[in-house]
Amino acid sequence: xxxxxxxxxxxxxxASGYDLKTAFDEHIRHFWSAELSQIYPTxxxxxxxxxxxxxxxxxxxxxxxxxxxTTPEGRQELVRWLRSGPAVGAERFAYLGQLAFMDELGDERxxxxxxxxxxxxxxxWRAELEAIEAEHFRAVPGFPDRLPTDAFHDHLGxxxxxxxxxGKLEWCDEAIERLDRRIGSSEPEAREEG
Amino acid sequence: xxxxxxxxxxxxxxASGYDLKTAFDEHIRHFWSAELSQIYPTxxxxxxxxxxxxxxxxxxxxxxxxxxxTTPEGRQELVRWLRSGPAVGAERFAYLGQLAFMDELGDERxxxxxxxxxxxxxxxWRAELEAIEAEHFRAVPGFPDRLPTDAFHDHLGxxxxxxxxxGKLEWCDEAIERLDRRIGSSEPEAREEG
DNA sequence: ACGCGCATGTAAGAAGTTACATGATTTC
DNA sequence: GAAATCATGTAACTTCTTACATGCGCGT
Numbered sequence: 144x145x146x147x148x149x150x151x152x153x154x155x156x157x158a159s160g161y162d163l164k165t166a167f168d169e170h171i172r173h174f175w176s177a178e179l180s181q182i183y184p185t186x187x188x189x190x191x192x193x194x195x196x197x198x199x200x201x202x203x204x205x206x207x208x209x210x211x212x213t214t215p216e217g218r219q220e221l222v223r224w225l226r227s228g229p230a231v232g233a234e235r236f237a238y239l240g241q242l243a244f245m246d247e248l249g250d251e252r253x254x255x256x257x258x259x260x261x262x263x264x265x266x267x268w269r270a271e272l273e274a275i276e277a278e279h280f281r282a283v284p285g286f287p288d289r290l291p292t293d294a295f296h297d298h299l300g301x302x303x304x305x306x307x308x309x310g311k312l313e314w315c316d317e318a319i320e321r322l323d324r325r326i327g328s329s330e331p332e333a334r335e336e337g
Numbered sequence: 338x339x340x341x342x343x344x345x346x347x348x349x350x351x352a353s354g355y356d357l358k359t360a361f362d363e364h365i366r367h368f369w370s371a372e373l374s375q376i377y378p379t380x381x382x383x384x385x386x387x388x389x390x391x392x393x394x395x396x397x398x399x400x401x402x403x404x405x406x407t408t409p410e411g412r413q414e415l416v417r418w419l420r421s422g423p424a425v426g427a428e429r430f431a432y433l434g435q436l437a438f439m440d441e442l443g444d445e446r447x448x449x450x451x452x453x454x455x456x457x458x459x460x461x462w463r464a465e466l467e468a469i470e471a472e473h474f475r476a477v478p479g480f481p482d483r484l485p486t487d488a489f490h491d492h493l494g495x496x497x498x499x500x501x502x503x504g505k506l507e508w509c510d511e512a513i514e515r516l517d518r519r520i521g522s523s524e525p526e527a528r529e530e531g
Numbered sequence: 532a533c534g535c536g537c538a539t540g541t542a543a544g545a546a547g548t549t550a551c552a553t554g555a556t557t558t559c
Numbered sequence: 560g561a562a563a564t565c566a567t568g569t570a571a572c573t574t575c576t577t578a579c580a581t582g583c584g585c586g587t
Binding site: 149170175226230241247248260264287295297306309310 | 481487497
Binding site for chain 3: 159160161179180183184203206207208209
């Protein structure tokens with residue numbers, strides 16, 4: 144039930160479905176994703192609900208664009224969502240499910256391999272967020288303390304990702320360490336790996 | 338595409354749909370959730386696929402139970418999923434969407450209120466996980482280093498939640514601090530709040 | 532001529548939620 | 560007698576994914 148609200152939020156300025164998909168891939172992807180085939184019908188639905196209005200617009204290249212913008216009702220609904228308190232509690236982490244059943248494999252070295260792979264994925268993600276933050280530092284005047292309010296809010300989201308990933312990476316290291324101790328004490332042979 | 342695999346994982350021992358719902362509410366809820374109305378048809382689908390078999394069983398109280406267990410094919414599919422590497426990247430965080438658009442409200446004190454509310458929710462969640470860990474410490478012999486492999490895997494999941502929440506809570510504190518600085522410097526009146 | 536980026540969608544199906552329907556037994 | 564727990568589901572709907580269909584204009 145959040146995609147409509149994310150679209151409303153993105154439609155601060157008028158945009159086409161295609162534009163919105165670009166925004167998803169560039170900025171929103173860090174906490175949500177959506178396909179064009181989901182965006183187009185959702186926009187139509189929101190227009191029927193009265194939260195958006197649309198108009199056709201000629202394009203420089205390619206076919207006409209259908210440009211949407213929020214109506215006062217749409218804007219009101221966005222504000223209602225923002226004021227309804229943090230939407231927390233429905234998160235789903237498939238990799239924790241995998242981990243929970245990993246003992247089925249009966250070999251803790253496989254759990255270790257899993258944790259090492261997970262650590263690499265999370266570290267890559269963190270590197271990506273760090274690069275974005277570094278770029279902001281370089282390019283945006285007044286970063287981070289004197290940012291205008293919209294850029295400051297973006298920045299808070301980025302920091303959340305970094306803190307959460309830092310915690311998870313600590314956990315990976317802790318888990319790998321404990322697994323090594325268990326593997327080492329149950330099996331006398333040494334095992335080399337970075 | 339993870340619910341079938343989580344059900345396969347839970348069906349290490351034969352269980353009914355009702356039993357599985359109980360397991361979801363007790364253990365799985367920390368990283369996944371499912372309703373009975375989703376579990377029952379999914380079990381039927383998995384049986385048709387040949388991953389589960391079922392038999393009716395008399396119950397002490399209430400109607401007959403339909404007890405499922407994994408077939409060799411089901412077990413093989415679970416192992417395939419476990420070995421396919423960490424399923425990461427599709428996570429969705431609605432509250433980061435809210436935060437990103439919060440500047441629409443044009444008042445950073447509302448962002449601050451939001452962060453305080455979010456902090457409280459996350460802290461409550463952490464307290465819950467900590468209570469579970471404390472109970473394990475008290476009740477489970479050999480905790481945490483000499484656990485049997487299944488309990489050790491459960492424990493890793495718990496630690497992940499704690500580390501991730503710790504990172505997020507740090508972020509909340511950082512954000513609230515920065516917001517206070519911004520609010521304080523833009524508006525001279527003091528503001529009391531816990 | 533071919534592919535890429537722009538721009539629109541539809542169709543089919545899987546996954547998930549909320550509400551409803553039924554009925555036994557046990558506990559207060 | 561009422562409420563909780565055990566136990567099964569169906570129906571209607573929303574949400575999301577994957578695959579397909581169409582066509583213009585620009586660069587190589």
